Amino acid sequence: MKRARFTEEQIIAVLKEHEAGAKTADLARKHGVSEAPLYDWKAKFNGMDVSEAKRLRQLEDENARLKKLLAEAMLDTAALRELLSKKW
Numbered sequence: 001m002k003r004a005r006f007t008e009e010q011i012i013a014v015l016k017e018h019e020a021g022a023k024t025a026d027l028a029r030k031h032g033v034s035e036a037p038l039y040d041w042k043a044k045f046n047g048m049d050v051s052e053a054k055r056l057r058q059l060e061d062e063n064a065r066l067k068k069l070l071a072e073a074m075l076d077t078a079a080l081r082e083l084l085s086k087k088w
Contacts, residue, residue, distance in 0.1 A: 006031075008045070008050055008053035008054055008057060009050050011041050011045055011053070012045060012048065012049065012050055012053060014027060014031055014038070014041065015041060015042060015045060015046065018038070018042070024038055024039075
């Protein structure tokens with residue numbers, strides 16, 4: 001998984017600056033990112049505080065882990081079905 005360059009606290013601080021009236025281009029230049037991540041962050045984290053953003057990250061991590069477990073279980077089931085379907 002790609003390591004995030006900015007923490008939730010930093011992202012929310014940047015969004016607060018944007019809400020305070022700073023221009024998107026100026027914020028992008030100041031924080032060393034293009035404008036696209038700022039719009040992505042705004043779509044994802046707009047109106048959240050830091051604790052909500054951390055909880056969202058935890059839920060996303062748990063969801064990814066559960067999806068991986070489900071995929072592995074489905075592979076095991078498919079392998080067992082294939083093995084049982086063969087004639088002896």
